[in-house]
Amino acid sequence: MGIRVISVRRYLARHLREAATQLLNEAGQGWPEDLQIVVEQPARLEHGDYATNLAMRLAPVLHRAPVQIAEALQPFMNQLPLVARTEVVRPGFLNFFLNWQAWTDVTTPDPIPAERVQTKVVIEHTSINPNKAAHIGHLRNSCIGDTLGRLLRRAGYPVEVHNYIDDLGNQVADTVVGLLHVPVHGQYARFGDFCWDLYAQVNQAYKTDEALKARRVEVQKALEDGGNNVSWIATLVADRIVRDHLEDMAQFGIHYDLLVHEYDIVHMGFWAAAFEKLKQSPLFVKETEGKYAGCWVLKQPPAAAEQTVLSKPLEPLEATAPNVSAPERERGLATADGEGARGACKERQEGEPDGGGEDSEYNPDKVLVRSNGVLTYTAKDIAYHLWKFGLLGQDFLYRPFEDGIWTTAEQGEPGSFGRAKRVLNVIDKRQEYPQAMVRLALQALGFAEEASQLHHVSYGVVSLSPATAARLGIDISEGKSSYPMSGRQGIGIKVSDLLAQMEATVEAVRPRKEGISSRQVAAAAIRYFLLRFNLLTEIVFDFDQAADLHGNSGVYLMYQHARAAKILRDGGWAAAAALTPTALASPLSGDGTSALPTPQVPSDLLPEERALLRHLADWPDTLEQAAAELNVTLLTTYAFELASLFSTFYDAAPVLKAPEPLRTFRMWVVARTRLTLADVLNVLGLPAPDQM
RNA sequence: GCGCCCGUAGCUCAGUUGGAUAGAGCGUUUGGCUACGAACCAAAAGGCCGGGGGUUCGAAUCCCUCCGGGCGCACCA
Numbered sequence A: 001m002g003i004r005v006i007s008v009r010r011y012l013a014r015h016l017r018e019a020a021t022q023l024l025n026e027a028g029q030g031w032p033e034d035l036q037i038v039v040e041q042p043a044r045l046e047h048g049d050y051a052t053n054l055a056m057r058l059a060p061v062l063h064r065a066p067v068q069i070a071e072a073l074q075p076f077m078n079q080l081p082l083v084a085r086t087e088v089v090r091p092g093f094l095n096f097f098l099n100w101q102a103w104t105d106v107t108t109p110d111p112i113p114a115e116r117v118q119t120k121v122v123i124e125h126t127s128i129n130p131n132k133a134a135h136i137g138h139l140r141n142s143c144i145g146d147t148l149g150r151l152l153r154r155a156g157y158p159v160e161v162h163n164y165i166d167d168l169g170n171q172v173a174d175t176v177v178g179l180l181h182v183p184v185h186g187q188y189a190r191f192g193d194f195c196w197d198l199y200a201q202v203n204q205a206y207k208t209d210e211a212l213k214a215r216r217v218e219v220q221k222a223l224e225d226g227g228n229n230v231s232w233i234a235t236l237v238a239d240r241i242v243r244d245h246l247e248d249m250a251q252f253g254i255h256y257d258l259l260v261h262e263y264d265i266v267h268m269g270f271w272a273a274a275f276e277k278l279k280q281s282p283l284f285v286k287e288t289e290g291k292y293a294g295c296w297v298l299k300q301p302p303a304a305a306e307q308t309v310l311s312k313p314l315e316p317l318e319a320t321a322p323n324v325s326a327p328e329r330e331r332g333l334a335t336a337d338g339e340g341a342r343g344a345c346k347e348r349q350e351g352e353p354d355g356g357g358e359d360s361e362y363n364p365d366k367v368l369v370r371s372n373g374v375l376t377y378t379a380k381d382i383a384y385h386l387w388k389f390g391l392l393g394q395d396f397l398y399r400p401f402e403d404g405i406w407t408t409a410e411q412g413e414p415g416s417f418g419r420a421k422r423v424l425n426v427i428d429k430r431q432e433y434p435q436a437m438v439r440l441a442l443q444a445l446g447f448a449e450e451a452s453q454l455h456h457v458s459y460g461v462v463s464l465s466p467a468t469a470a471r472l473g474i475d476i477s478e479g480k481s482s483y484p485m486s487g488r489q490g491i492g493i494k495v496s497d498l499l500a501q502m503e504a505t506v507e508a509v510r511p512r513k514e515g516i517s518s519r520q521v522a523a524a525a526i527r528y529f530l531l532r533f534n535l536l537t538e539i540v541f542d543f544d545q546a547a548d549l550h551g552n553s554g555v556y557l558m559y560q561h562a563r564a565a566k567i568l569r570d571g572g573w574a575a576a577a578a579l580t581p582t583a584l585a586s587p588l589s590g591d592g593t594s595a596l597p598t599p600q601v602p603s604d605l606l607p608e609e610r611a612l613l614r615h616l617a618d619w620p621d622t623l624e625q626a627a628a629e630l631n632v633t634l635l636t637t638y639a640f641e642l643a644s645l646f647s648t649f650y651d652a653a654p655v656l657k658a659p660e661p662l663r664t665f666r667m668w669v670v671a672r673t674r675l676t677l678a679d680v681l682n683v684l685g686l687p688a689p690d691q692m
Numbered sequence B: 001g002c003g004c005c006c007g008u009a010g011c012u013c014a015g016u017u018g019g020a021u022a023g024a025g026c027g028u029u030u031g032g033c034u035a036c037g038a039a040c041c042a043a044a045a046g047g048c049c050g051g052g053g054g055u056u057c058g059a060a061u062c063c064c065u066c067c068g069g070g071c072g073c074a075c076c077a
Helices: A008-026 A054-062 A066-078 A100-104 A136-154 A170-181 A191-206 A210-225 A229-250 A262-267 A270-278 A303-310 A326-334 A342-349 A377-388 A429-444 A448-452 A466-471 A495-509 A518-531 A554-570 A574-578 A607-617 A619-629 A632-652 A662-684
Strands: A050-052 A083-089 A093-098 A121-124 A159-165 A258-261 A284-286 A296-298 A366-369 A397-402 A405-409 A422-428 A454-459 A462-464 A539-541
Touching: A008 A050, A008 A054, A008 A066, A008 A619, A054 A066, A054 A093, A066 A083, A066 A093, A093 A100, A093 A607, A100 A607, A121 A136, A136 A159, A136 A229, A136 A422, A136 A454, A136 A462, A136 A495, A136 A518, A136 A619, A136 A632, A136 A662, A170 A191, A170 A210, A170 A229, A191 A210, A191 A229, A210 A229, A229 A495, A258 A262, A262 A270, A262 A377, A262 A405, A270 A377, A296 A429, A366 A377, A366 A429, A377 A429, A422 A429, A429 A448, A429 A454, A448 A454, A462 A466, A495 A518, A518 A554, A518 A632, A518 A662, A554 A574, A554 A632, A554 A662, A574 A662, A607 A619, A607 A632, A607 A662, A619 A632, A619 A662, A632 A662
Parallel strands: A121 A159, A121 A422, A159 A258, A258 A405, A422 A454, A462 A539
Antiparallel strands: A050 A093, A083 A093, A284 A296, A296 A366, A397 A405
16 A cells, blocks of 8 residues: 555665575675675665665675675575666675565555663753753754654654753852842843843853852852742742743744753752762762862772773664773873873872872862762762662652643652653763763662663754854954854843744745744744754854755745645645654554555656655665664755655656656655655654645 | 864855765856746856875775864863
């Protein structure tokens, strides 16, 4: 019935393995350790729908020419129903041309691996300090996190999304200080906008007002203690601002399952429990001398322990690489007579003379409890992560917050949050070190498996282009290529402002006013823009660039979807236009399928038709790869390519006016494209409008 | 100083488990709507993939080195 999807790459790889195994056996050889089968779509259409370099990889093992090996593989592959023919090309490529009729007839979908369904993934993202309005840097975090959540859910994992509310942090304290002591006048649409200015002014005032700085310390202490006027003000501020943040994010289709409040981590005794556990570890000690005298500190492990963790087998996810590692320390010692880090040099002079292997002039150890007894952020984060993995032996209480979101609470009901098998933390790359320390704490406690399942999803910050910075009134006479945003200086583009500006832009340029609103279009354009870049790429945000709604943009993707939907409606395939992507997603959901007539694939496909079919066929593999690598760019690239190929197809191949059976075939292609595009848009968190 | 990330078209970026002639968008030039939705398509111009070595059948991709950027090296988060 032709609506089911299978992974063609995996299908071909499986059969290639069988064929290659046979060749190896005939030569009296086993499967080489490091040999992986790679099946990919060649860049050029002439090179086939899929191709493999397997013959070239086998050549040194079999001691035969690659072309010969490829030719030996051919008979095996030619028998496959999905393969129309194969070709062997010069260096030793084996190219596959698919039998598209067979592909459209596929009815056996790949099942979701059972083990996956039991792998609960907790994703933490957003986690904005609740003391002022959100800016576009925060929005990038949320878009990435939300997309990863959608991606993993689509791939079959149970996903729970957390937003960590740092309601005891210094930034909240600063906003409270401002509320109490720094007058700000003006009209503001929202509390967060008011606090945006307030926070900047407080930080300005700190520079000259010693009394205010002293007050800051008092407020911080009051928050830590809780149960007083100041701490209640902080609670109210955080709560109000969180609502602003959630309102902002909701406009971009971003949602959460649970808000975790730092206040609750502290006040429900999570740290006390974590502290007891940590004390069992020799890496967690109270320093009696040196720079950290009086502090409880998490020490760097000996090199050996780290090795075992680093050599964890096939983890496709992000490399585990704490930037302060044992090899680095050794290198540091080797050049120890050099300058070294400032404070650390002094430290070393009075360091332990025995060189017990643990002393390090860099002192990469992490303070968890300050000498004054106050916890660091990382300490609370460690407790939180023990809880995330269900390792703490304690749980929060919960109550509904709003719109289906729950929050931790001192008084509430028990819940079933947490207990994750895998944890993803979407946090910008400047925080690699503390993230590595959280993982180290898990290792130190003997939770090696959990440590390996804790992933810091690291991404680059968003800064402002000179033009955009200038528009905000920032002095750009320095001539830098980008200007960082700064909450303390009140420099940045607020999410709500950006959305409003973009909405005005859309309203001004859109040719029709049907279907989704300009605001939705604007939000989608922004979201796509923030997702297009590699995670590690630092985005230099330029308003004019982001506001370009042509070409590779979210608008283009939605437009192609609307265009496909229109053709289906006009062509009498309304049922196909109404199918939801779950028809592709779930092998069990059954049926949408009867809504699509069986196509008769022409023997003389147009290049534009074949290019489109080829790309459609690759969606299941792209999805799997994106999920395995947590690679969002793969999705945006796929989506744009799909939309682009469809547009080319549309231009080259008339659908409604085509004679039968060609018309039915092309309608089927349109239906399938629309469905796949809707699926991708859904994973990307963008609307899939029927008209716009 | 130590470490991590990055350097690809005029601009902004894809492509990096080594593969076939290095791609896209924007910008520039040219052409295409009495319409299956032009928020589109087609074509042209534009590249020693930062420089230099190395590894091999084959390098933007891996290794070494230099140059140039960003970030991190707190009893902040």
